[in-house]
Amino acid sequence: KNYYMHPLLAAGRKLYNGWQYYAWSAGYPTASRDRIVRKIFEGTDPEAVKRLLAEHRIGDVLADGEARREFKVNEVLLNRVLERVFSHPPSGTAIYRVPKNEDCDVLQEQEKESAE
Numbered sequence: 001k002n003y004y005m006h007p008l009l010a011a012g013r014k015l016y017n018g019w020q021y022y023a024w025s026a027g028y029p030t031a032s033r034d035r036i037v038r039k040i041f042e043g044t045d046p047e048a049v050k051r052l053l054a055e056h057r058i059g060d061v062l063a064d065g066e067a068r069r070e071f072k073v074n075e076v077l078l079n080r081v082l083e084r085v086f087s088h089p090p091s092g093t094a095i096y097r098v099p100k101n102e103d104c105d106v107l108q109e110q111e112k113e114s115a116e
Helices: 007-011 020-025 030-042 046-055 065-070 075-081 100-115
Strands: 060-063 083-088 093-097
Touching: 020 030, 030 046, 046 075, 060 065, 060 075, 075 093
Parallel strands: none
Antiparallel strands: 060 093, 083 093
């Protein structure tokens, strides 16, 4: 995960699971985040992937060469569940946006369940 100097950061985007050393030293649970990111990239159940994205408030997903080296990215599922907002075929980079309405629906369901 070589995101410590990724061009995406120049736009001010936050990373859920970026450069491990910085995140780990700041106290973030990097091992559990690694497992969640794997479930998102390699997932086969669309509803489970959508739920993970909503639970962890992930708004965009970057699938690039680095992600593909580390994970078996399920492009078919990502294209079905998310909106591809950027693609650069020569580099294998794709950026997907998580639909906002699904974030809200899942989070509202969770809030109702925890209130009961």
